[in-house]
Amino acid sequence: MENSKSLNAGGIKSDKLKVFFYHFMNKSDLEQQELNEYLIRDNISHMLIVSLILMLISVVKIIFKIKRSWFADIGITMLFITLLYIMLWYFIHCKLIQGLKAQKVIYITFWLLINVVGLKELRLEIQVYQSITYYYLLMFLLTGFYIGSFLTIIFFIGFDTIVTIVMLTTIPRIEMNLKLYIAVTIMIAFVSVIIMMSRFYHYILEKRAQFAIRTLGGVDRLTNLLNRRGFDEKIAQMWGAWSDTRKSIVAIMVDIDCFKNYNDTFGHIAGDQCLKDISECIYNIASRKSELIVRYGGEEIVIVLTNQSEEECIEVALAIQERINLLNIKAGEKATCSNVTVSMGVASMLANPNNTIYDLIEKADEQLYYSKNNGRNAITMNYISVELNKVMAASVEKDLELLSIKKKC
Known part of the structure; x- marks a missing residue:
């Protein structure tokens, strides 16, 4: 004693x-x-x-x-x-x-x-x-x-x-x-x-x-991100104002690829740590530009952005993908990739009284499903897989267009 x-x-x-x-x-x-x-x-x-x-x-x-x-x-x-x-x-x-x-x-x-x-x-x-x-x-x-x-x-x-x-x-x-x-x-x-x-x-x-x-209220204990309850409460407060102004909303749904295999290989404690590391990575990149970051499901995280163009949102998604790849977290035995990766779906819409945030999340989930079915470690928007080189090429093309317009002027 x-x-x-x-x-x-x-x-x-x-x-x-x-x-x-x-x-x-x-x-x-x-x-x-x-x-x-x-x-x-x-x-x-x-x-x-x-x-x-x-x-x-x-x-x-x-x-x-x-x-x-x-x-x-x-x-x-x-x-x-x-x-x-x-x-x-x-x-x-x-x-x-x-x-x-x-x-x-x-x-x-x-x-x-x-x-x-x-x-x-x-x-x-x-x-x-x-x-x-x-x-x-x-x-x-x-x-x-x-x-x-x-x-x-x-x-x-x-x-x-x-x-x-x-x-x-x-x-x-x-x-x-x-x-x-x-x-x-x-x-x-x-x-x-x-x-x-x-x-x-x-x-x-x-x-x-x-x-x-x-x-104890609206924050997930493991990741320190909003949980579903906190998300529902925040959205109930914000959606009315967004609808009145017809604000443009973008949702990025992030899902960890082959997470079940990771848990089966390394155990649930290691799985929790993996989820924490990835959540922290997402928070560090997206928190400054996003309105809400929520642990929406087991290994699903949703980022809600406003007043951002689609290109800017894609840049956020690409930055998250690149940073997570740099973590070099070893994947499970049956995983298709050697390291843990994430797939993302990006969707946008104008808020109005006839729709809800959950309609937008459903659209983002459809894009995520497309990423999952096309090799994972991918970002999809409008059923088109987004890659870094494509975004860079698009930005270069825009710069060339601006230069040609200036020369004509």
């Missing part, structure tokens, strides 16, 4: 550690990708708040400087930095900057610049006023608004603390109780690290709880 209790306790501790270091784990998991997206978006929002706070402080310092009641740095550099990043936030808000990597670089460079400029102004403050108020301000901003992993927390707090201590011990002609100020600085750094780690830990717990609640 005692051994089992100790094992349970150890399991609880390991689960907590897994939650805390979740940012570094499960890199291929769709849930992890979504968590990263939330982190970036929340940090971008906090960047705006911090910019407004620092801009206000800079304006107040400029006013005090004009009144000759402030003799340290007036914060012009900080003012320009905050104005720049407010502008960048506006570009992100207006979707002029959409890449998540670019957004991450923006908020990381923001915090780096704020810390560097803040420490520069701290040096002047120590020389003029014998105070480290700017260090307190930096710690307040970091603990209150920055959400990041353990390593970035240690980097920012450690960098600020070490530079502050070096300033206190190397700046000449200061009349401060150095031991007291260094002790206070270290204590504040320690408390700040604890607060930031706690915030990060609870942030992850909150997001995972949201994922769990969502999964």
